[in-house]
Amino acid sequence: MIEARSISKFISVVNENGLAGGLTAVLNVSISIPDGKIVSIIGPSGCGKSTFLEILAGLQAPTEGEIRIDGKLVLEPLPSTRKEMEDYKRRYRFISPLANGVFTDHPKHDIAMIFQDYAVFPWMTAINNIVFALRLRVAGIKRRERPTHKEMLEKASYYLAKVGLSGSEYKYPSQLSGGMRQRLALARALSVEPKIILMDEPFAAVDALSREKLQDDLLRLWAETKENATPIIIILITHDVQEAVYLSDEVVVFSPSPGSIRNRIPVDIERPRARTDPAIIEIQERIFAMLQYDINQENEYSI
Ligand SMILES: Nc1ncnc2c1ncn2[C@@H]1O[C@H](COP(=O)(O)OP(=O)(O)OP(=O)(O)O)[C@@H](O)[C@H]1O
Ligand SMILES: [Mg+2]
Known part of the structure; x- marks a missing residue:
């Protein structure tokens, strides 16, 4: 079970005049995801999806809020003093594979993350x-x-x-x-x-047919873990509404920046699913309409 409580991320940036500014990448996101579910996150570019996924993975600390996995804390906002930092390291449970090297006394094995561009080492x-x-x-x-x-x-x-x-x-x-x-x-x-696989636009770079095949492979491998004591959770970011609905138990739609949850759409359709099932297409159209509305609103503001 993953629980994200009121996660916000503020990022300091320096603007072109050399002045310090800030932007809110993620704003007040709360969500619980039970074991064995597939959840897709969809939303306009730059709305904070990758940032949120990295916070879930423990690769970034949130500015506010907390993530718990099976009740155990992943990362809290970073402390401000060195003394607090020592306590912090001892207290939290770091699950990122990258950080395992830094915090070797807390090796955790729960999460695997697949990045879009750097998925494998070429050498x-x-x-x-x-x-x-x-x-x-x-x-x-x-x-x-x-x-x-x-x-x-x-x-x-x-x-x-x-x-x-x-x-x-x-x-x-x-x-x-x-x-x-x-x-x-x-x-x-x-x-x-792992107990959780986080995927950031995993199939963006492949052609449509291979993509469908990969989706089916993913579903098959995920279904195999259903017999495990803790079936795996898959969270996947995608820009492809059809992919999101076909794969997921729930589609989470993020609003334009700052990213917050705009809508959560359950997909209560039994597997194996047919891509042409009218019930699936109906849900896809609802999500399309939602995203279209957001894009139109943005355009109105920028005129
Ligand atoms: N380290 C950083 N420094 C400054 N700004 C950042 C940093 N990381 C993310 N941002 C900003 O935070 C916002 C959210 O970025 P994020 O990568 O999470 O978006 P996204 O929803 O994954 O977008 P896309 O769909 O294009 O991948 C963007 O405005 C981005 O410019
Ligand atoms: Mg991204």
């Missing part, structure tokens, strides 16, 4: 991309209790096979197609067996 083979992620996750574990290199290779191969990349283990990302790279990113996210 590592497919299999090493995954082994690298696995290594990061065991950094805080005693050496004797860590899995061996061979075990990690086996696990990496297992997850590559799951996403249909058997045979590409020793290829570099440049030798893979865009869709295959996204599959690799997905395999890497799954390999650390």
